[in-house]
Amino acid sequence: MWNEYLQLMKAELMVTIILFILLFLKLGKKERETVPLLHFINILLLLNFISGFLYNAEGTLFGDMFHTSKLLSLEKNILNLGTLIISLQSFQWLKTHKHIPEFYMLLLATLLGMFFMLSSNNLLMFYLGLELSTIPLAALANFDLDKKISSEAAMKLIISSAFSSGLLLFGISMLYGTTGTLNYHELSQQLSGSPLQILSFVMFVAGFGFKFSAIPFHLWTADVYEGSPVAVTSYLSVVSKGAILFVFVSVLYQAFQNIAGVWYNLLFIISVITMTIGNLFALRQQNMKRFLAFSSISQVGFILIGITGQSPEGSASVIYFVLIYVFSNLGAFGVVSLVSAVTARENIDDYKSFYKNNRALSWILAISLFSLAGIPPTAGFFGKFFLLLAGAGTSHISGEQVNYLLITVAALNMVISLYYYLRIIRAMFMDGNDHPIDKVKASLLPNISFIICIGGVLLIGFAGGIYEYIYSLVK
């Protein structure tokens, strides 16, 4: 029996073990050399990532509360990868920080929460995972301990997420009240689509929308992203967002298939306003982190289009896109994080003539932005195309008019987004500046992360096998 637990909860146990190792590290000697410590932790995370490929089993535990499958293992490992890359990138920043073990303990605690959330088969379990993944994040947002703006970000995050959790819980309790169950399979049979159920469902979706910053539930995003340390910002915008999107797809497809018509309309509206308003915001930003925050909001709008596809392709293209998004967004955040850690400059104007002294970093940022904008030959092009292709197939199931209107809005937004991504590229390569950023030297670990990101961005699009593998798991 223990064997079963060990196998099925392998991913969770791995993270827990690392958590304990960190705890013992903290208990031991008071002051440690930071550089070897960071190297050690990164090796642990690497091992964790590698183990994610091995011995993945399928099954359920705890009376159908917890389940796992090959697909979930893959999703968890995508999150592992994101965490590893972020950890590599934050080296420069953490090197001088006093509380390294605490940082990682909080980080891994949220990761653990996400794993439970992914593996949940029951709304109660889901909620538990959600909270575990949210509360430590607020502490993380405060991790630039001597900066006021960082504390403000933490306060905003915790208050807003308490509010959204309250509504989410309200929604869940009403769902329970009307159906008498919290289990996904039973829920899918019990749902009838009564107005009360729809009201509670909208609250439920709003809770998700808060986490993946869909508009109008996104307002915390910009402040928190700007105030938090860049490593936390990138964690929020990539790993946390990716996890919640994975859960969102599977919950919608599994538990709420009965009211697909409702959530199709809901996603349609949210997707359109998220893409459009996110883009319009991004157009005006001057701060690099805020800019990336808003551009990542509009990316979510695209992902929702894939979900409206209501098909295995929809699900597969969402997972595929999130994987690409991990690489491209972290590539961009990595550069910003490095520059911010070394020079404390974060404005777009500071990036004028960046190419002069930092050729490699400029190209990394440019390629990542091209991928976010969906321009070939980067992976983002393929990802977006597949999302739209999946979205175009909607009438396949519901017999409605095909999703053309949504796709038209999406395509228009692709043009707008191209405009502002080009703005950054233009600043870096073309605009003049009297005080361009000096040469930024990156250490080994950030450089490794850049190689991973750029490799991913350039190669994933061409490795058709990756999509096919995901598709085979989803089917």
Next chain:
Amino acid sequence: MNYSDYIALIPLLPLAGFVLLGLFGKKYFRRSSGYIGVLILVMSTALAFYTAYQYFFVSGKVHDTYQTIIPLKYTWLQFSSGTSINMGILVDAISVMMLVIVTFVSLMVHIFSLGYMKGEERFSTYYSFLSLFTFSMLGLVMASNIFQIYFFWELVGISSYLLIGFYYDRPSAVAASKKAFIVTRFADLGFLIGILILAYEGGTLDFNTLIERLTNTQSSQYINITTASFLGISVMTWALTLVFIGGAGKSAMFPLHIWLPDAMEGPTPVSALIHAATMVVAGVYLVARLFPVYSINEAALHIVTWLGAISALLAALIACTQTDIKRVLAYSTISQIGYMMFALGAAKYGGEAGTGFTASMFHLFTHAFFKSLLFLGAGAIIHAVHSNEMKDMGSLRKFMPVTHITFLIACLAISGVPPFAGFFSKEEVLLAAFNSNKFIYSIALFTSGLTVFYMFRLYFSVFWNKQREKHEPPHGISFTMKLPLIILGAGTMFIGFIPFGKYVSSDGKLLESAFHLNFSIAPVCFALAGIAIAMWMYKTESNRPHRVAAAFGGLYQAAHKKFYMDEIYLFVTKKIIFNLVGRPAAWIDRNIVDGTMNGMAYSTAKISGWIKGIQSGKVQAYAMYFFIGIIVLVIIVLYLWK
């Protein structure tokens, strides 16, 4: 040898060149990168010509019909159970023709640039971008499915962005590259939606299967796509129109043409390659690729025809008023592509009715030669006098004999004077228009007269006109710049004699070129008259138009007969064309079309400023918006939109 043994090398060689020069050019090949680029292109071109030989003369024909061959196909991924995305190479008459054009013109440009770009600081970067462009364009023409073509389509857009903005320290170049990228991208969204519709309705992305399913009136896909409708128009028409919008953006058709004249900020050889011979005809190629489907949809075909004809006419009118040599050529390109478009629109599938298709492709082929020759000639002129303005030129024939002769050949070719290349293709285009729609034909005929006028206006102002003072002789040009001019000039003299219908036709069967001597009389007369008018007005430096204007005031009796002719000429050219039509056309171009684009940017900025007010930083306000959001969404899904 089978095609599969070598055909993939044609695009892959330039790709290798791009990687090599892009990564190591600056360090190791500072001087030699030009020669490396040329060498690679020589190999690609040789293979392309060999492919053409194999296809047209050895193995392409089965039962007198040219086959569509897919020598390489590789299932790249299985998107869903029914749809797979492939990477493949498609060989048929038009793709082979394009292969030859792209590699050949690119080679000429590579050679020309050896002299033109000599001494540039980013010489190796320039060649790596050229290689990237060549690779993308070759990938585009060889694509075997619609996803692949879209991929390379966008890649072509990027490489053109990089090349237009090559002089990135010039603000105008930066603005132009961005404009080109955004405008074509804007059009591409039509293309993207069109692709998605076709892919969804046709259930496949491969051209062959798609065409087969959508032209078979019995197939379920055909029935679905023609019966389903959106806003009262069938989905088939929507899809084809949207795809055409994508093509119109790349091919700079009215009103999406605004980026092309600005794109002239790039180095001139680039304009010759991208904005004259290859990329801008991608739209024509796209319609030709899907022609069997277009040919059964009247509505979409009408849009192609009319937009082509309008673009041809308006661009020609505008070209008459321009003074920048590259802008005249840019508008003339738009006009000529308009010819190719309406020729396609005037065609039907198969047999004699398919003349328009052959004519369009023939004109594409000859145009690539004479237009790249014109642009390279313009490059040589600009290189010599360091100015784009026609008023800074004049009398250059004495200083640049090679450029002069080749430029003259190209001008005669574009004017459709026999026996130069443009004559044959233009005759066919006009014939196709004549057989399908008399009104289009009259527009085409009138435009061809205008074409002759503005081309010779350009020719006489540059090579004749005013006397150049002795103490400022222009720089000579190097051999590497002369060679491509001579080769292209020779090509322009002789390619018109190719019996094109034997090789390229809408259904692959042999099409006898219907050549009627009587039919040619009108166009040729128009051409000669155009040359005469231009010669009279611009050959020598005189204020003849002004003198005539003075005569209009007082000396009516003195030169009665002659003046009567003058008045017609004056009225037609100076008054009607310049003031009444040309200027307003240019004004609409500048103020309405550009203004709409600027207005869109302005209102976008305004709205986003307004939205920004919501982002106040107060958490309680955030909570309120959150809650309002939920309530509004509930109301919508419960009551308004079930």
